[in-house]
Amino acid sequence: MNLKKIFEQFNIPVQCKKYGLPLWQCPHFLFLVMGIIIIVSTLVVYAVGSRYVEDPQVVVLIVLLVAAILFTIAVIITRSFERLAEANRMKSEFVSIVSHQLRSPLSNLRWVIELLTSGRANGVSEKQLEYFKILKENSDRMRELISDLLIISRIETAKLSLKKKEISLEDLIRKTIEELEVFAKASNVKVEFGAKENLPKVFADPSQIRLVIENLLDNAIRYIKEKGQVEIKLEKIDKHCRFEIKDTGVGIPKEDQKYIFQKFFRSENVMRYQTQGSGLGLYIAKSVVEKSGGKIGFKSEEGKGSTFFFTLPIK
Amino acid sequence: MKTILFVEDESTLQKTFGEILKQEGYEMISALDGEIGLRLAKIKNPDLILLDLILPKVHGFEVLKKLKEDKETKDIPVIVLTNLEGIGNVEKAIELGATTYLVKANYSLEEVIEKIKKALGE
Numbered sequence: 001m002n003l004k005k006i007f008e009q010f011n012i013p014v015q016c017k018k019y020g021l022p023l024w025q026c027p028h029f030l031f032l033v034m035g036i037i038i039i040v041s042t043l044v045v046y047a048v049g050s051r052y053v054e055d056p057q058v059v060v061l062i063v064l065l066v067a068a069i070l071f072t073i074a075v076i077i078t079r080s081f082e083r084l085a086e087a088n089r090m091k092s093e094f095v096s097i098v099s100h101q102l103r104s105p106l107s108n109l110r111w112v113i114e115l116l117t118s119g120r121a122n123g124v125s126e127k128q129l130e131y132f133k134i135l136k137e138n139s140d141r142m143r144e145l146i147s148d149l150l151i152i153s154r155i156e157t158a159k160l161s162l163k164k165k166e167i168s169l170e171d172l173i174r175k176t177i178e179e180l181e182v183f184a185k186a187s188n189v190k191v192e193f194g195a196k197e198n199l200p201k202v203f204a205d206p207s208q209i210r211l212v213i214e215n216l217l218d219n220a221i222r223y224i225k226e227k228g229q230v231e232i233k234l235e236k237i238d239k240h241c242r243f244e245i246k247d248t249g250v251g252i253p254k255e256d257q258k259y260i261f262q263k264f265f266r267s268e269n270v271m272r273y274q275t276q277g278s279g280l281g282l283y284i285a286k287s288v289v290e291k292s293g294g295k296i297g298f299k300s301e302e303g304k305g306s307t308f309f310f311t312l313p314i315k
Numbered sequence: 316m317k318t319i320l321f322v323e324d325e326s327t328l329q330k331t332f333g334e335i336l337k338q339e340g341y342e343m344i345s346a347l348d349g350e351i352g353l354r355l356a357k358i359k360n361p362d363l364i365l366l367d368l369i370l371p372k373v374h375g376f377e378v379l380k381k382l383k384e385d386k387e388t389k390d391i392p393v394i395v396l397t398n399l400e401g402i403g404n405v406e407k408a409i410e411l412g413a414t415t416y417l418v419k420a421n422y423s424l425e426e427v428i429e430k431i432k433k434a435l436g437e
Contacts, residue, residue, distance in 0.1 A: 100398065100399075100400075103398045103419070103420045104325070104398050104419075106420065107328075107398060107419040107420050108325060108327045108328055108331070110420075110423075111328070111331050111332075111419075111423075111424050112327070112331050114423055114424045114425070115331055115334065115335065115424060118424070118425070120334070120335060120338055121334075143420055146420070147420065147421075150400070
């Protein structure tokens with residue numbers, strides 16, 4: 001058991017996964033690279049030194065000096081990277097713990113509100129019911145925000161496990177449209193969906209992909225002023241299924257386009273008439289799609305609308 | 316009248332749920348920690364157990380394990396009702412013999428009642 005633990009210390013990919021960082025940012029990997037650089041440079045210094053310096057003792061001294069300097073630099077660099085990685089991991093863990101802790105009182109709150117608005121509790125007046133509904137809406141928003149934060153902390157600590165299986169994107173899209181139908185109608189938005197015939201199934205986690213579609217569709221509807229139209233297309237391109245959603249909404253200003261997939265980012269033109277939204281949806285969508293082996297992107301023009309797309313691999 | 320044992324340390328939830336279960340025509344017995352939960356399961360022999368996981372004295376998983384090991388209680392269906400969502404918890408609970416695993420935040424009261432009815436075969 002102990003031997004296994006010691007061996008694990010040297011298993012760089014496993015160690016890097018712990019931090020949820022790419023290889024080139026991972027302290028363990030950097031230390032290995034630095035080690036190789038030190039060995040190579042001492043050999044080079046030795047080869048060059050022994051050619052031009054006659055006294056072998058001086059050569060050895062130079063080589064040792066160079067190695068010592070390089071080693072000090074390597075330790076400083078990897079140490080600081082390690083500290084950064086650790087801080088990052090702790091931040092994600094903090095978000096996860098806080099979100100979990102917030103959930104319990106919130107569940108209580110939601111259930112009590114549900115009890116009050118469901119007609120099960122006696123003696124609630126019309127006026128009170130109105131206020132309770134406001135409480136309900138807000139507690140629902142809070143719940144969504146917390147579940148987004150939990151997904152993000154899972155993404156960042158590399159703990160988001162995708163339960164992949166063969167799924168029909170078409171069915172998933174239809175279900176999501178159905179779910180958001182009331183919201184679309186209330187926003188005067190017509191949602192159209194056209195899928196090419198005989199589309200193959202994709203290989204992905206249905207609950208996560210549903211979240212992606214939900215986020216994209218919700219955005220498309222939410223950011224349409226007064227009334228408009230959303231068009232969803234689904235087709236097969238090579239070994240992928242391509243989902244496309246086009247809206248006649250407010251669009252994304254050019255200067256904001258490069259930040260759109262960053263977490264907590266919200267475009268200024270959007271905030272002018274939609275205060276709701278956490279700026280987490282697209283970040284989650286990108287992480288999920290990329291983890292599923294697909295790509296995500298968009299085209300947008302301010303005032304005209306946006307078109308988002310993603311692809312997913314066919315098994 | 317069918318009885319439901321609700322093992323949950325939050326008294327607010329006990330109250331809310333008790334009210335609703337009563338309306339639905341069930342009798343609710345409440346236990347505020349794992350130890351009392353185990354004892355009441357044996358004495359009262361309820362038709363269903365609603366079990367939280369993060370409990371004082373005895374953890375929910377331990378309660379579940381002991382319930383399923385005991386001849387007298389092993390056939391009582393157990394619904395895990397918790398906010399604990401971590402990877403592996405669902406699998407562990409099902410493996411130990413839980414009927415369903417519900418994350419409180421993801422379900423409304425009505426949906427939980429539906430699951431209870433289903434577990435009771437109604």
